[in-house]
Amino acid sequence: MLLRGSLHGIAFLLCLVVVATVRSPRIRQLVLLLASSVVYLTWTRWFFAVLLTSVVTNFLLARALRRNQSGSLLARGILLNLILLSAFKYVPALAVALPLSSLQGFVHLVLPLGISFWTFQAMSYLFDLYRGEELDPSFVEFALYMAFFPVTISGPICRMPDMLPQFRSVAPIPWESIGRGFERIATGVLMMLFARLLGQGILAGDGINSGFDHATRWSGLDVWCLAFGYGLQLFFDFAGYSHIAIGAAQALGVIVPENFARPFQSTAPSIFWTRWHMSLSFWIRDYVFLPLATLRREVWWRNLTLVISMVLFGLWHKATMLFLLWGAYHGLLLVAHRQIQQTKRRFDWEPDPARWTPLSWLVTIVCVSLGWIFFRANSLGEAGTMLSALVSPATYGSHFLSGSLYLLVIGLSLGYAMVSVAAQALNGTSQESSENARTGLTTLAARWRWYWLPPLYTVTLLFVLMVTLGRGTSTAQFMYGNF
Incomplete structure (x- = not known):
């Protein structure tokens, strides 16, 4: 290697x-x-x-x-x-x-x-x-x-x-393009280190990988931690590799498609699939879904086409029943979301965004995280056992996974959220200028006395990474390389 x-x-x-x-x-x-x-x-x-x-x-x-x-x-x-x-x-x-x-x-x-x-x-x-x-x-x-x-x-x-x-x-090739390319490469390397940390855990054997190797022994709370943690691990791994690939191409003067655009900020399944593995999502849309959907006008056909497209999306990864079910599950999620949107339009219902958006985001993240169980489980029986734990209230009274894994998943989630929000603000999303965005972010941080959190978070994570890398463990294989 x-x-x-x-x-x-x-x-x-x-x-x-x-x-x-x-x-x-x-x-x-x-x-x-x-x-x-x-x-x-x-x-x-x-x-x-x-x-x-x-x-x-x-x-x-x-x-x-x-x-x-x-x-x-x-x-x-x-x-x-x-x-x-x-x-x-x-x-x-x-x-x-x-x-x-x-x-x-x-x-x-x-x-x-x-x-x-x-x-x-x-x-x-x-x-x-x-x-x-x-x-x-x-x-x-x-x-x-x-x-x-x-x-x-x-x-x-x-x-x-x-x-x-x-x-x-x-x-x-502008030198600025070369510099930005190397910046993307560095970002990707850091993200892949986060993925490695999630997979191995802060303490050896306490990571996501070990958790899924013994998935049948966990409580409902443990399964939620593993499901969301694996989604985060896969994101850092694949988005990190994409950053490296895009950065290397950019440094060589070639702009290639983006693959991720803050997918964990999605407020609907349809939005998630315009932000996760975008190059494959758009390929399936342009060469499978749209040609099939235009063959007939009926709603049932369009919904069936959605499910077929997502099943193919799943089977593109691997020809197993788990990936077929993962694709079908997301196809049904997209159909359900489409039906909800049509019902809202039929009754001319416009919910209050201030209340609806956070709820939509939470439901989307929960549904996507459930899907990761099919994506990562070692067998269909194991996936069934994990899903059973989720719907068994008696299992939520305790947890058996290492507390360090819970802290790691929560810490990386909060850190990624802070970095994403800060990046959006500093890049001046919407029509706000970058300078005004910086001022607004600084004002908000000062008002809530949170200005010390990002530096503390950064120093803590760097320390954890140094400890992890210092253990002398071997470089983990790129997860998406298996597909």
């Missing part, structure tokens, strides 16, 4: 030197593609061979589709991509679940890194061509689009109309 990290860092720095000093788009593209190939080859040649096969196949399909925008040709292209993805991601899972002799050869297939991400990028390119987008990348440009190393392993999922003009740009 250390060797790979070093090679990736060297590739990134060499690319940075070249793209910051060379104006020729062609040279930039070749350097970035070479570095991306080297990075991917450090994992295994087999992974690289699969990626290269996908690149060549989709490039040839795209050329044919540009000449003839045929629905059958598009269908064949999408089918080929799905076969490639399924052969590595879904057939092995099916072979384990159904011990058929014809499938046993797939059991030991290793999932190529990032295949779910770059396969979706390839399919979006084919969809865009079919819809009439004027896209004519060279082979080098298309290969770079598929293999661009900051986002190859775990996204964000990019789209050709956004990337191609940037690959062809002759403008120099």
Whole structure:
């Protein structure tokens, strides 16, 4: 892992030197593609061979589709991509679940890194061509689009109309952009350390990971702590990695899509899914939900399409019953929210935002946290046991998880909330200027005598991180790398 990290860092720095000093788009593209190939080859040649096969196949399909925008040709292209993805991601899972002799050869297939991400990028390119987008990348440009190393392993999922003009740009990369890129990388590293801290716990064996390994012994209060804590852990892990990927790309002069936008401030399930894993959410919306929803006008069809889209969202992660249920659960949440909104409009009811918004936020967070049980549980039976504990009042009289984990989850939640609110204020959201926002924030802090909390919180967390990192534990694997 250390060797790979070093090679990736060297590739990134060499690319940075070249793209910051060379104006020729062609040279930039070749350097970035070479570095991306080297990075991917450090994992295994087999992974690289699969990626290269996908690149060549989709490039040839795209050329044919540009000449003839045929629905059958598009269908064949999408089918080929799905076969490639399924052969590595879904057939092995099916072979384990159904011990058929014809499938046993797939059991030991290793999932190529990032295949779910770059396969979706390839399919979006084919969809865009079919819809009439004027896209004519060279082979080098298309290969770079598929293999661009900051986002190859775990996204964000990019789209050709956004990337191609940037690959062809002759403008120099502003030093400000490079600086902001490194700032995003630093933020991402810190967030991933928080995820690691939540997973391992302040005391060894007292973290979220250990909690889910023994999930059947906990009380209802413990299950709530694990469910919300895991959502926070996954957010810090995946959003942190996204910050690193986005920052690395930005330092290299390429702006890629955002993946998170303060999802825990969402006041409705529909808002949550415009803020969590945004690149995948918008991909599912644009290429699955909207095309299906426009086939019929009936309300039942639109609701069914929502559920189908979210089931596919769940199965994109992994082909298990737990992820299918997680997707279906969120689909039903979206349908329920849609029905509530329609009922409010029918009766012309506008609730008081001052009272309704906090309640909507609380209900959203509770519902999303319940869903994480399906996402993280080790088995369907374990998920059922945890849900049973939640609806058993007798179990709420005590807790068995370490008190340090409760403090850690609460502390990181409050800290993240303070940082988010402060960042919004200082960035001057709405029409308020940044200077006025700073003044208002300072006034509010002074009025409530809370001005000492952020520095104290920061020092405390840094101390905890130093203690945790000083234990000499190994670097935790990126959680979303499994998908």
